Structures are given as structure tokens and as C-alpha cells.
Amino acid sequence: MRARTTIGLAIASVTALTLSACSDAGKGGATTAAGDDISIVATTTPLGSVVEQIATCAGGTASTLMPVNADPHQFSASSAQVADMVKADLVVANGLGLEGGLDASLQQVAADGTEVFPVAEHVDPLPWGADDHGDHEGHDEHADHDEHEGHGENDGHEGHAHGEFDPHFWLDASRMATAAQTIGDKVADLTGNEKWATCGAEISDELTALDDEIRDALADIPEERRVIVTDHQAYGYFNKAYDFHSAGVVIPGGSTEAQPSSQELAGLADVIRAENVPVIFTNAAVNQRLVDALAAEVGGEVKVVSLYEGSVGPKDGPAADYQGMMRENARLISEALA
Template structure:
């Protein structure tokens, strides 16, 4: 892979071969998160070589780049990120790598949620940054309509980097966008079968805001009262969450694949509800292991909807 990336480096001498489909040289692309990497693979097909920085079930909020990450970025033509502040480490890593190619923010054009549900409820977490700017929810991919925007941004960037392959990228993007439309329709149909009063969600952290808004679910609260995973519940917040779970008739707490379930299990015991975890843990920040159905965006989102609707249906 490193040899391949080296052959598609940022120096101008390689530009012609990277843009020439007949040369057999793939376009070297670095993607930050599992979700973004999956989108790039689907749009790029065999014309791109994707290096994925954050591996499955790794928390992106606390990620620390490695020397291998810096080397991969330094030899890439394009870097694709999720954006919305999810990759706070990326800018300094790009500087360290001496990267001179295109940085693609796949979130461009997405309507962002301000703050998290904790912020909306007036709790301590999810408020303003120290610089006074409003915090936005970075988990944009949980609404398939946003995923379509991300895919369109990626297609445009790849076509700019390799114009001779633009038609192939456009075909791939159109095929994948149709799959995203089907995912969205299937999700809507699944939740339509759940009575409104049973559509209540408690998760490890506040990662499902776009999903909740899209499918008209009531977000009761999260074990970690924050958009990222660094906060902890205060005693008051813990008691408030337990009280909300009981008063709303919530039946379960859903754990997430990239976070330990211990705190969720303790709160569930106190609230007298079940914990959905293990193989049924939701994919909040990550995708499943490579080679599994949940290792793709479509598979992970289908898994989330199946698990949530099955539990809410009782």
C-alpha cells in the first residue's frame, strides 16, 4: 500500500499518470473516518486506493494520529474528512505531513444541528466552545439525506483530482445514491410500524441527533451528556436521566460499539430497564469490523434500525 501511495504522490510529476485511466495507477486518497472511507470506496471504485485513518470501533473524538497516518497523508493526492469539528487532530497532522493536495470537507452543504440534545435541555454539556462559537453536531451521516450530500462532495473532489475518470465516478455515485434512498425509505417504513409513544431512545452518548430528527424519535437522554465522549454525568444529571427514563416509559438503553457499556448497564439497573448491547450494540461513531455486513455504512445503519425498532416494538 505504501508503495502504491508513493507512486501517486503529491509531486507534479505523477499528475499525468494519476489522471490517465489507461495507466492503471490508482488515485491515492486518505479518508479520516470509517464512514467517509466507505463513501470514497463506493464512489471511487477500482480507480482509487483508499487509506482509512480511523479503524473500526475506535472513538474518533479521542483519536491520536500515528507516524503511519502522517506518512499516508504526505503521499496522498486527496484527503477527505467528515468535518464539523470531528477531526480536531487533522489540521496539525496535515501540516506535519507537508501535504499540498486537496482537503475535502464532505459536510459542505449539510444543514447542521446546533449543539446536542443535552444543550437543548439546558444541561451542562453541549454548550458553547471556549471561543464563544456554537457547537455543532458532527454525526451528520446518521441521516441518509446528509450521506447523499457527502457522497456528492466526494464525487466532485475525485473528478477534480482525476478528470479522465469523472464519468466512472458519476456512475458509481448515482448507483450508491440510489442505495442511500432505499435505506432512508426502509428506515421510515420500519419506524412507521412503531407507535409514536414507544419511539424513545437512550444511548451511550449524543450521537444520533440527525437520526432522531429524521425518523421522529424522542431522545430521552444519553449516558455521556455530550456530542463527544469526554464528558461524564454529574450526580444530578444521572438522577435526572433515571427519572426521565422512568417517567417517559422508556424500555431500554442502547450501548454503542466503540464505547464501554459499564455506565449504561449501571444506569439501566437503577432505572429498571434492559440494556441492548453486545452484538446488538449500535454503531454511533464507527462501523463494524472489515468484512462484516456492519463494516459498511449501509450495513451499519440497517443494523441500527433493525436493533432499535425490534427493541421498541417489544
């Protein structure tokens, strides 16, 4: 009788161990603690570029959910992509409401036990409209254009449906440097492998140097020409970091999903004429029909220049990674305004 009891306990123990191992395998494997085979998925391509650089340095791997030229506001995941995130050990998300089309999927992933790490919350995020330089020298004389509702970076459409804080932090390279260190530290805590923290620090240093490089590239733009109009409210961090001023946005709010009225476009055209804005900057990854219509409304010599806002560029181009994306944006802005 005692022998049968002992055998039964042994079988129960083996079964429990087997189930535990299967459970661990479904979440990326039991090697996660060693940090060798950790599975990381980043949502956006700018984040994915930086996460992959850290992973390469640390001897690991990472993947990016969104393809090149995806709009992070509108992208939605397939069922297979949701399954990939559920299987991952960590999902690195932008957060602060940026991934509107992914909200339900990310909630499902978190409910299924995979940690979702919203990086933007850890980089000292700015409230909407923090770049509003109403006292910007040389532009006070245009304060009477405030009646053109729906165009300023700090207007009634300022994106509060997405939360209190602006999620577009990656357009400030110094904040992406902070993000790199934060991600490295996070994975080191998760795996117990301090090389991830070391590699996060290395990539952070590279991005700090990139920030200085961008400042140098933009240095020749005179103060009176540091007034920009953009396709949507994505440049708060850029303006704050690199000393620019927003005269308005084509699509009201912090997302690309809204639609301006014809009255709003006409009002913004008046502002562009009054402030002698020479360029409208738009997103290379989205349809620029509205921006072209605005440029036609303004008339004259106003140009439309496409920048890399929410996505890196194709692999064979100058903006193939995050660093290239930011360098190319600085070059395009400098050429357009200097």
C-alpha cells in the same frame, strides 16, 4: 562559448523537469490529472466505506485511516499514518470538529499541501439541538424534568466546544447520499475524470434507497415509544430524519470524552423512569460501563442495546459496510422499541 551556454541551459532544463517529476511523485504521482492512480484517504470508517465504494465503481482505490471500532472523537494518527495522508492527493474528512484527536494531524497535512475535504460542511449540517422536539406529542407532561441539567440533547453541554454544527450527519442516510454525490463530484473536479461523478451519483442513489428502507424498518414503532436515551449526543440527525425524540444522553455533550457527575446520572435515571424509556442505546465501539451503571440505577426492565454509532462493524459481521451498519441499527432499534 555559445555551445557551452546552450549545454548549460539544457542541463538546467532537465534538472528542473526531474525535480518537478519527483515533487509530483511525492504527492501521488503525475497521473492524478488522468484520475487513474489518485490516492484518497478517508478518516472514519462510515466515510471510508462509501468512498471505497465510489472508488471501486470508478476503477480507483481508497483507504481508511481509522480501524473498525475506533472512536472518531478520540482517535489519533501515528506518524506513519500522517505521512500516508501527506502523500495522498485528497483526504476526505468528516469535519465539524468530529475528529478531535486528529485536529493537529489534519492541520499538518493541509499545511504540507494535501487537500483536506470536510464533507459534513456540504450536507446542510444541523446546529446542535435541532432535533429537540419539545412539543413532541405525549411528552409535554414531562417538561418539569428540564431541571435535570446535563441530559437533554439541547443542554449546557451541547458540544459548542466542537463548533456550532453537529458533525454526526452519517446517521441520516439521506445526508450520506448527498455526501456520496459531493465526494464523487470533488474527485471528478480534481482528476478531470467524470466517471467519479457518475459513480458518486450511483452510490448516492443506493443510499437514497437505503434511507427509504430504514424508514420502512422503523415504521412499526409507535409514536409514544419513539423516545430514546443514548450514550452521547450523536443522534440529532437520526432523530430529525426518522422522527425520534431524545429524552437525554449519558455522556454530556457531542463527544465521548466528557464525564457525567453522579448527580447528572441520577437525574437522567429519574427522567427515564418518568418517560418510561425501555432502552438505553450505547455505542458498540466504546466501554459501556457508564451506561450499565445508569441502567442499574434505573432498575426495572430497562435494557441496554449496543448500536454502531461511529464505526462500521467487523468484516465478517452484518455491519461490515455503511449500508449494513445502518440496516443493523434500524433492526436493533425496531426490535428494542416496536
